[in-house]
Amino acid sequence: MFVDIYDIIVVGGGHAGLEASFASSNMGSKTLLITTNLQTIGQMSCNPAIGGIAKGQMVREIDALGGYSGIVSDHSMIQFRMLNKSKGPAMWSPRAQCDRKLFSYYWRFFLEKNARLDLYQDTVTSLIIEKDTIKGVKTFFGLKIKGKSVILTNGTFLNGKIHIGKKKIKGGRIAEQEVRGITEQLTKHFGLKYGRMKTGTSPRVDGRSLNYDKMKCQNGDTFPQKFSFFDDTKKLTKQRKCYITCTNQKVHDLIRQYLDYSPIFSKSIQGASPRYCPSIEEKIFRFPDKKEHPIFIEPEGWNTVEVYINGFSTSFPEKIQYESLKKISGFEKVKILRPGYAIEYDYFPPEQLKLTLESKIIKNLFFAGQINGTTGYEEASAQGLMAGINAYLKVMQKEPLIITRNQAYIGVLIDDLITKGTKEPYRMFTSRAEYRMLLRQDNADVRLTPIGYNIGLISExxxxxxxxxxxxxxxxxxxxxxxxxxxxxxxxxxxxxxxxxxxxxxxxxxxxxxxxxxxxxxxxxxxxxxxxxxxxxxxxxxxxxxxxxxxxxxxEREKENAKKLLKLEKLKIPNNFDYKKIQSLSLEAREKLDYYRPESLAQASRISGISPSDLSILLIYMKR
Known part of the structure; x- marks a missing residue:
């Protein structure tokens, strides 16, 4: 049924898992993608859109390196907009509404065209680890599958728990079973730290029940573009409309009245919530002076009446969701198809990883996506691509690929995660990149395609x-x-x-x-x-x-600054460097450097609490 031993086993069929599978198999590895349900590969669990501020830049970077998220988005998009065109080009960000079913279909279509990639439906419940080195996986049905490297892209499935009011349902997504065993094994037997995070999604409603005359129409661009620099997909000739409306004081008053019914405020949920994508009840609580909050009505596809209510993520009981929506202009006769919900899940703090996304504790075990504490399809896809690339390079005993902060948003993302960690779901913004004038969406191919070509992901x-x-x-x-x-x-x-x-x-x-x-x-x-x-x-x-x-x-100024950073990046710190012996370092510096184990002086400089004097002392000892 399987080959004797796979080069790489990817666990999970979400956005991170798909990019990891494609990268490793396209580079030449015999790869197995194993997921609980092959019918939900590439599922857009939240809103049916790809891209956005800084996220669109990452999708173009993925495409430039040889990934597939941009190509799949181009095949399935129903509307395209370039955001922030009124601002400078560093802020321009492509975003597309996609047909949810077509998005999943095209991912599966491209997966099945790759002869080096096997698909299998089962649930991985534990890992085979010998002498701190990964050897394969064990599944729910009792199979033992050998692998030289394993990439965990479990998303929200590790001990996932869904909250709708007082209802608590075990699951990684609505109507899908959670995964137990992996967290317990890694923490109990190998000492990895883990935490809990929370995210959520909005209700889906019947578009026929909405009064669009009361809303503002949001059309796509007159001349829509694409994400992919190279794919020959035709540009959109027709587009579906989105709409915008707002909450009001009546909505806010009702939500305040029932805050105790939300599992967030009743303390049923312990995981950290995403700061930049809060639920509607959190918005009302955090910003009491706000008279309204925007609500975006986003169609789910070409041939469906189902629409996604962006800006109304909630875990209220169904009845309160319904009563709240009815008070929004244009929603007076709303019909809910699926309620919104919150989901709580395990993640592993990413400072436990190397810049390649390989575990510092278990050799050849890689982590990518929400399991690292991020939120968003694009952040997951970027990590999956890099994990797939580096897993292949590790198996083939080649030098790893590290994308730096001045090369790509992908580099900013991974460096932030590994160097700073995250206590809440991490989301990418243009403000996180100090070289954003260099990291524009329009030049991602110039920056990264030669790299993709050198590693074998980009064709002649x-x-x-x-x-x-x-x-x-x-x-x-x-x-x-x-x-x-x-x-x-x-x-x-x-x-x-x-x-x-x-x-x-x-x-x-x-x-x-x-x-x-x-x-x-x-x-x-x-x-x-x-x-x-x-x-x-x-x-x-x-x-x-x-x-x-x-x-x-x-x-030119940013290029000069980047050159200075590159000098520090080249000053590598040995893996076995003993920080505790350097008494001239501050106690805080010794503790943090020993915990994070930075790979270069540049990475050490970005750790909170490391001062310029600490870096000078470190440089002196490194020269010795």
Whole structure:
């Protein structure tokens, strides 16, 4: 039934598990993906959307490295929006509403095309570990499956408990059994620390019961884009509409009246809640002065009446959910299809991992996704991709792949988790990245595709596409740098934009660098438009060129800062370094360095409580 021994066994069929499976099998490993239910592979357990602020950047990074989340999203999207277009390009973030069923379908479709990947439906209840090294897994049906490496992507299933009012149901998702045994084994026999976290989801309602005339329509972009840089999926030609409404004082008063009925406030739930995606009852409690909270109505697919109520996550009893929703404008006749609920589950604090996502205690055991204390499909997918890559590299006895903070949001995510840990569900934001001008969504392929190519996840064809793109960008910048514009031609445009006139010929680059002048203004000049057509500079090329010219100073500054960081990253700290012997270090520094075991001086510098003087002392001892 199985091969004698797998290179890699992936436990769990969620977003992290799928990317891990794809990465390891596409790189050449014989991989087994084992999950409790093959029918729920790639399930969007919460809202039917991919991307968003900082999250969209990560999906593009996954695609640039050779992952599949962007491709699956492109195949299943029903609406696309580029968020934050009114702000600078570092903040632009792609987001897509997806057809929930199509999303799962395409993940399964791509999985089954890979001959090196086996699928199996069963539940892993314990791990086979010998002398602190993983050897395989044991399942609920009594099977022992050997593996050189195991990746745990259990999501919310480890001792999962669902809360709806006073009802408590054991489960990892509604109507799906929880997983017991793994937490107990790892903590009792191997000393790993674990904690409890809580997340939740919103009610799903019948879209036919809503009055959209009372809501604000939210259309997709006029010219929708895609996540994938390389896949030939056609862009959307039609899109489904989303809608926005708001809560009101009547809703708030009702919720305050019944706060004790919420398991969060009755103390039934002990796990930490996500700070940045609180339940509706937590919002009302935390922000008593807020008169309203936005509610987003998101369709679940092309051919379904079911809609997701984003912004109304709740664990209230069904009756209170219903009464609260009815008081929202447009929801007066609402029909609930599925109630919202909270779920509490085990996670393992991520500071127990290496930057490769391998356990520091058990060799060849990797962790990815919500089991590491994160929240969100995109954060899980990014970890799954990196765990799959590094599990393969470890099995093949090759150097690991560490993505740094100046290379990708993926690097920021993993470094934050390993270096700082998390006491609450971690969510990615642009503000977490100190090099966000370098880590834009539009240049993820330029940053990461050569890395994906070097490790075997990116094909020759995709590299040629990237090389052509880079060549055209350079050619266009060179054109704008050398070509002059006559005052008679440009001054009428400058007048309409209230930009100072010019008296002599100026380079195109000089004009475009003005904040009030857009690339559209430049290409509206006939002779320039002719040059652009002749050289086949498409909208993607022109946008890249515009960003590089307008933000040249910011980009160069961040590159210089990144170079300084790289010097510290190269100063590796030996695994067996004895911090306790360095008495000149502060007691706090010794304790934290010994606990986190940073791999470089740069990583040590990001640990809370480590001062510049501690780093100087550490550097002296490292040189000795």
């Amino acid at each position: 064809k995709k590299m040629r596409i990237l090389d052509t793109k880079k060549s055209k960008i350079e050619k266009c910048i060179h054109l704008f740098h050398n070509m002059n514009i006559n005052p008679k031609i440009i001054n009428p445009i400058l007048d309409t934009k209230k930009s100072p006139r010019i008296c002599f010929d100026k380079k195109v680059e000089n004009i475009l660098s003005r904040s009030e002048i857009s690339i559209k203004d430049i290409i509206s000049i006939p002779f320039l438009m002719e040059k652009i057509r002749k050289n086949d500079f498409n909208q993607e090329i022109l946008e890249q060129v515009s960003i590089q010219i307008k933000y040249k100073g910011y980009i």
